[in-house]
Amino acid sequence: MCKTRPDLNQYVSTPAPADNPMDSAKVALGKALFFDTRLSLDNTINCASCHKPGLAFTDGLKTSTGINGQKTDRNSPSLLNAGFLPTVMFDAHLKTLELQAIVPIQEPNEMGHNMRDLIPILRAVPEYQQAAKNIYERNFDAWVLTRSLAAFQRSLLSMSAPYDHFAKGDSSALTKKEQAGLKIFSEKLYCTECHSPPYFTNYEARNNGLYIDYGEDKGRFRIHLDSSEIGDFKVPSLRNLGHTSPYMHDGSFATIEEVIDHYAKGGAGHRLQDPVIVPFTLSSKEREALIAFLTSLTDLSFFERL
Ligand code: HEC
Ligand code: HEC
Structure with missing residues (x-):
């Protein structure tokens, strides 16, 4: 990012639930917990094992690796701007980051712990117990753990990409090529139907025709067993792409090129594929411009605040 441009993140705040207002001591406690391997049963895995700051809080793997080398079913999503998520997970089914935090801790192939055993371990850490008393006026418990992790994640803002400066009127923030890419993304193609600015997602669960047969992982279908939801996955943000x-819920595409090829051929043609996805052709110049725009959606300035 251009150093002379101001950090627009300072003007952005994430919505926090009434029972968990933002507070810097809480964020600091959440950050310590996020990087603490004691959250996993064998002390080898922390949240950052699968959500690495240097990779925009993803892990660069098709699917992640939990305790004892076990693999997760899905690709690790970025946690930047997670505070804006109205629902969490690829199935778009969990309502809050507070609820979500329990899942990886207790998932046998992720951190493999359970709250009953974990809480006494963390309460015995003097800094954690002291922080719980200071911030929440209670002993360190699951409430403190989940609220602090959620608060830390709400502090992970990434809304100061060149695009944001461009949208605010700084026409030099995007190169001519990136501007041409933005036009292709939002006018020539249909991408903004689902990846709409400013978050580059509408947060809905949609079927983008990744497969003609989704096999084992049928997405949101697994939550309600509603067959109209087969192949629906939460639309991911394209920021920091x-x-x-790799991309998609199973990390099946290694490059942005492969993703564009998928859409250009009009998806795989699943019977519930969203009708908006139809074939298109781009000249090699247009394709380059689209990729230039997509990769300009980068703001890793959280490093300076971490
Ligand atoms: C072993 C790897 C692994 C570990 C450890 C892990 N995660 Fe994740 N995380 C994932 C994967 C994979 C998903 C996607 C799961 C899904 O959608 O079904 C995910 C999803 C999430 C989401 C949902 C994001 C979204 O866009 O919907 C949040 C939030 C999250 N993790 C936070 C955490 C926190 C906090 C911790 C530590 C307590 C943690 N994760 C530990 C792999 C991991
Ligand atoms: C009908 C909604 C919809 C439309 C239109 C759409 N997408 Fe998507 N997009 C999705 C969904 C849903 C996913 C996630 C699918 C999954 O995880 O299996 C996705 C995933 C992606 C990803 C991978 C992101 C990641 O982090 O894994 C990229 C890149 C992407 N889309 C780009 C585009 C582009 C470029 C266009 C326009 C040509 C477009 N999309 C049009 C719904 C849509």
């Missing part, structure tokens, strides 16, 4: 490969 240059740092979040």
Whole structure:
């Protein structure tokens, strides 16, 4: 990012639930917990094992690796701007980051712990117990753990990409090529139907025709067993795309090129594929411009605040 441009993140705040207002001591406690391997049963895995700051809080793997080398079913999503998520997970089914935090801790192939055993371990850490008393006026418990992790994640803002400066009127923030890419993305093609600015997602669960047969992982279908939801996955944000490969819920595409090929052929043609996805052709110049725009959606300035 251009150093002379101001950090627009300072003007952005994430919505926090009434029972968990933002507070810097809480964020600091959440950050310590996020990087603490004691959250996993064998002390080898922390949240950052699968959500690495340098990779925009993804891990660069098709699917992640939990305790004892076990693999997860899905690709690790970026946590930047997670505070804006109205629902969490690829199935778009969990309502809050507070609820979500329990899942990886207790998932046998992720951190493999359970709250009953974990809480006494963390309460015995003097700094954690002291922080719980200071911030929440209670002993360190699951409430403190989940609220602090959620608060830390709400502090992970990434809304100061060149695009944001361009949208605010700085026409030099995007190169001519990136501007041409933006036009292709939002006018020639249909991408903004689902990846709409400013978050580059509408947060809905949609079927983008990744497969003609989704096999084992049928997406949101698994939550309600509603067959109209087969193949629906939460639309991911495209911010920081240059740092979040591989792509899709199963990490099946290694490059942005492969993603564009998928849409250009009009998807795989699943019977519930969203009708908006139809074939298109781009000249090699247009394709380059589109990729230039997509990779310009990068703002890793959280490093300076971390
Ligand atoms: C072993 C790897 C692994 C670990 C450890 C892990 N995660 Fe994740 N995380 C994932 C994967 C994979 C998903 C996607 C799961 C899904 O959608 O079904 C995910 C999803 C999430 C999401 C949902 C994001 C979204 O866009 O919907 C949040 C939030 C999250 N993790 C936070 C955490 C926190 C906090 C911790 C530590 C307590 C943690 N994760 C530990 C792999 C991991
Ligand atoms: C009908 C909604 C919809 C439309 C239109 C759409 N997408 Fe997507 N997009 C999705 C969904 C849903 C996913 C995630 C699918 C999955 O995880 O299996 C996705 C995933 C992606 C990803 C991978 C992101 C990641 O981090 O894994 C990229 C890149 C992407 N889309 C780009 C585009 C582009 C470029 C266009 C326009 C040509 C477009 N999309 C049009 C719904 C849509």
